Amino acid sequence: MNPTSQFLGTTEYDYGYDENTAPCNEGNSFHRFKSIFLPILYCLVFVFCLLGNSLVLSVLLTRKRLTTMTTMPDICLVTFAASDLLFVVPLPFQAHYASDQWVFGNAMCKIMAGIYYTGFYSSIFFITLMSIDRYIAIVHAVYAMRIRTASCGIITSLILWLVAALASVPNIMFNQQLEIEQSVQCVSAYPPGDNTWKVASQFAANILGLLIPLSILICCYAQILKNLQKCKNRNKIKAIKMIFIIVIVFFLFWTPFNIALFLDSLQSLHVINDCKASYQIALALQLTETISFVHCCLNPVIYAFAGVTFKAHLKGLFQSCVRVFSSPVGGVGAGRLFPSAHPALWLL
Template structure:
């Protein structure tokens, strides 16, 4: 078997088998983690702080995208045959973009608020209220909607080989114009927020390391949150944006009758993998809850402890059903 055919089979296996599995996995995992996180927030609604408003919107953004995942899974299981209509194809892609860029926007807001609270506490103490956070959240949603709305005016569906495609970007005829739009979108929706986030947390870490009197718990909390943000951007956001624009550029070159693009197939395959990774942000975002919402870490530990106690009690009352080790901690 030639290398080209083998590569094509690997891409088909990923698209038609593995990618739908990722979508279904993310759907159930994100449904549970985001539901639990939002429930914890709403239980403490009266104590809702500035940052928790952004965490709440982060969770709501995830719920906007989750209903679309089963339909995308069906699409790829049917070997990329879209049976749900042109309008719903555009709605599905729009919900994905709202979730993606809304998540980036609210993670940036959390970073800026952390920066102000730690580096400039006297300037902002008592001046930033929950009302300000709500107003900023509305502005973020409006900005993300304005950025994402033009995407819906590009061709998203087409008939090819008796199957109906639902494009993640657009059809071949509009790809050159779409590349320009995508580059501007990447700059305003991803690159600028990334630089702001890195700048804020970079300065916070420098300040915390220089100040010997800083609470060690606060320092560890900020370092953990910085690690989570770096993980989100490195795994979910950076590969997706880089490979998406490279794939669009390769399609533009093909439209211009370039004879051969050696890297085109590899970039396309890598972009397909990045599309599976980027949807993981819906499942990874709840990690932010653990480091921004009061008492949630304690709730997790309490839940695990209660589960273990229940299991031990069950084993004690049913000694004949489950072989119990003499030392439970070694099981």
Template sequence: MSDTGVNNSGGVVYFCDQMFDFETISGAIFILIFILSLIGNILLLCVIFIGNNLKNVTNLFILNLAFSDLVFTVTLPFWAVYHLHHWVFGNFACKLMTAAYIVGLYSSVLLLTAMTVDRFITVVLHNWQINPTRRQRCAGGTCAAAWVISIAASVSDAVKVKVETEWNNLFKCEDPSVGSDVNLGYYLQVSLLFFLPFAIIVFCYAAILKTVLQTSNRRRLRTVVAVLCIVTAFFICWGPYNILLVVMSLYEPVGCYAKERLFNAYSICRILAFSHCCMNPLLYMLSQRLRRLLLQLFHCENGRRKNREKSNGQNTSVVQNVAFTAQNSAVMLELPSK
């Protein structure tokens, strides 16, 4: 991708040389992530529904997280085409995909935070006498609130973005507004919906690990470790990207080499962040129960296939026997009488 920025060092204005083409690589990787995420999250939903244990609070959170990942996944083909070519889908799709992107991101953060707090209450505050029905209702209300908050957060970004024409007559889908008020709103949103949940999760897991290490309940330890891996993977993927966005809003690189390094770092962090949606199904398989349900799903399909093949084989044999009998009968009828 050509860098259209200029360097004004010493009063001389010149264009930067050709940069490494991360746009094409990003677009191709987004398509791969889309395929993997779609397959993985649909399989995960099938496993959860086959288990028929939606009354389990952890499963309820995982179900909502899978839907959140799918909402984010739907946007990937549009961003892939955008990076491979330019924005060809119009202004409405620009706003809709931006909103879906924000909903998928922030709903994941809030749901992971809620799941961590639930683990905190279950493990650390285990002396509380919590009614299972009440706990399930609270989890359902929390999931609904996470969706409402993330949708509300997406509205402002969806309203701001629009399709504009670049200098080379290509279209881009971006937020054209600039200024300190815009940056303040962005800092507030990222702080409340990313860094604050991160602080809550760190606090909860510090207390959870301290409590679990003092006990010998291996089953509880496995559950805590599985949820910890899911949360850690999210912040490893999305943390560098959000931090870099804040840095880019505060720092203006001087010179083509600095611009290229910052752009390359941004592209790598964005690929890492977007890949999170296809990592979740693999992390969920850390649960022995989910692995068992997945195996049951494939065994069920294999059993049905074998039954169909066996049934078809039996039907074929019957047809062949009938045909052979009919043929023999016809031959006997054609024999000349003595």
């Protein structure tokens, strides 16, 4: 079984559809890719995502403090960083699994699947929420003052967390530890002869993980671009560039995986019923899903470190750390992370 995609229930490596025919072989190159390259990549993604998002949380919680987070963007960035961290929690387990077999038990198999999928959905949901918040702040600035509050951000975030958790329930139900060909695996075990749950889960990932979020991103940022065209602010060009970066990066990192996931759904429905095509789809799923993991490492750069105000607070945090180590008394100031009078600044 695929060492990553079993969490998504995406593919099986016994490619025969007719039980009377011999299964396809996955090939030595595929096995080497899984056992050597994947553990290294998973560990690198885990380390960089952990460092980047932990730094974001550190800046937010020390320079802003929880008690002074009074706007939706403050809450969004905290929950967004937390969802990215949640998304990569299973990667150390997956790194070991890719190099050997599943040794963590059936309960951990289900728990890791739930954590992975909740992080998968919530991370994309919060990207979408931040885009909507930017749209409201820039296009409907007057209305934004009433709705972009911390309480609204908390309620919205809780709802998105709940939806993400509910979307992960089928994966928790079907994921289990099984012994396959003398190897212990953590796999999605669907009812025999019925691909309904598998296909439904994959279509849900396509719809909730790409189609709806990407559509919202395009609509929001198209309106923001129109609004910025009328603005004479000298930072307008930087804001426009950042908009294109956000949409393009999201599209490039998540579209290939969703295409491969859709093709695997067609394979489960027997629309695609060819041994060679099955192997290619399995390889595409593994490669594209691995590439999509890198997106959580880029999120802190795109959504936090690129912002001029955030960089100022980051600099302040480092200066505070230097003062702590260089003098017996060190203080950390608190200020507004995103001045509501200039909502376009956190696009920069």
